[in-house]
Structures are given as C-alpha cells and as structure tokens.
Amino acid sequence: MTVRVRRVYDPPEPDDGVRVLVDRLWPRGVAKDAAHVDEWPKGLTPSTELRRWYHAGEGSYEEFAERYEAELADPEAAGLLDHVRELARRGDVTLLTASKSPAESHASVLLRLLDGS
Template sequence: MSVRVRRVHEAPEPDDGVRVLVDRLWPRGLAKEAAQVDEWPKALTPSTELRRWYHADGGSYEEFRERYEAELAAPEAAELLDHVRELAAKGPVTLLTASKDTGHSHAAVLARLLAG
C-alpha cells in the first residue's frame, strides 16, 4: 500500500496515483485543472473548530492528532477513510494539502492511519 503526502500547489507527478485533496476548503489561487484532484472527501477533513483550535490557538500536534482521530471515528468519516484505504490497496494514493508543514498536518495523521 502506497500513501504519500504532498502539497497541493506542487505540480502533479506521474507516480501520484489517485490524488485526494484532504483540505476542507479549496486552496487559494489554485485552478482546479492545475490541481488535478481525483477525489475531495470533505467529511474526511478536520472540523472547522478543530482546525481553528490547532492553527489559531497554538494547540499541540499530539493533542490535535488525538482529537482528529476521534473525529475520524464518526460514521461518515470512517466510511471515507475506508474508501481511501481501498483506493490505496489498488495502487498509489497521494494525499494533497495546502499545509506548509505536511509532517505536522492532518494529512500526516491520515497517511499514518492508512498505512497502519
């Protein structure tokens, strides 16, 4: 199973496989054609409240990860997570985010869950 995280603003690469945008909001200044996004499961993204807490209030990444994983246990999010896991079982999946620090983002949490 191949899952990787990339910034959505980077040019698509041939080995990206299925490109899944994992941000709730469409990235500013990016044309949909340029992004070449195959899927955009908005319900798989962190809630607005959690996102604001983490970015605006300076929450710790570990606490963010725990809260986000709890959100992913909700039925709709869990179903979407299973869907992306099925995609990854068939071939490469690239999780796309506008986050500048992909290693400490919700996309990294998703990648870890999908790989494990």
C-alpha cells in the first residue's frame, strides 16, 4: 500500500491507484473528466469555517492540523477516513488537492493519519 498526495492539476500517473479528491470545492480550471477522480468524499474535508480561518492567516499550520484532526472525530468524517484507509489497504491511493502547498494543507494531515494505520 502506498498513499501519496499530489496536486489535482498534475496529470494522472499509472501508479496513482485510486484517486481521491480531498477538497470540499471542485478545483478551478479542471474539467471533471480530465481530473480522473475516482472518489470525492466531501465530508472528509475541513469545514468551511476552519478552511476560511486557516486561509485568512489567523493561525499556524500546527493549530490548523490539530483543529482538523478534531473535526475528523465526527462520525461522518471518521467513517469516510476509515473508507479511504480500507482503499489504501487494498492498493495505492492518491490524495488529490488543489492546495498550492500540499505539505501544509489538510491533505498532509490525512496522509499522516493514513500512514499511521
């Protein structure tokens, strides 16, 4: 099992496995057929409030990650995280995000949680 994070703007690669969009909003300028997204679990993404708070620059990445992990304890989000974890047990999974800096985004939080499975 390999779980990786890639930008949705990058072309698909043969070893991507299941491609999971982990953004709440569809990325600008990307046609749905060109993105090759297999799953889009919107309930797994940070809340609109948390996303806006983080993008406004009101807190550190560490605080954002902590708040996002707390949101992932919600039953719906936890169930979706378990689903992606199960996909990863069966094969490769690529988490897709439009974030300009995936290393300091919710996608890296998900990657860490999935790698720790």
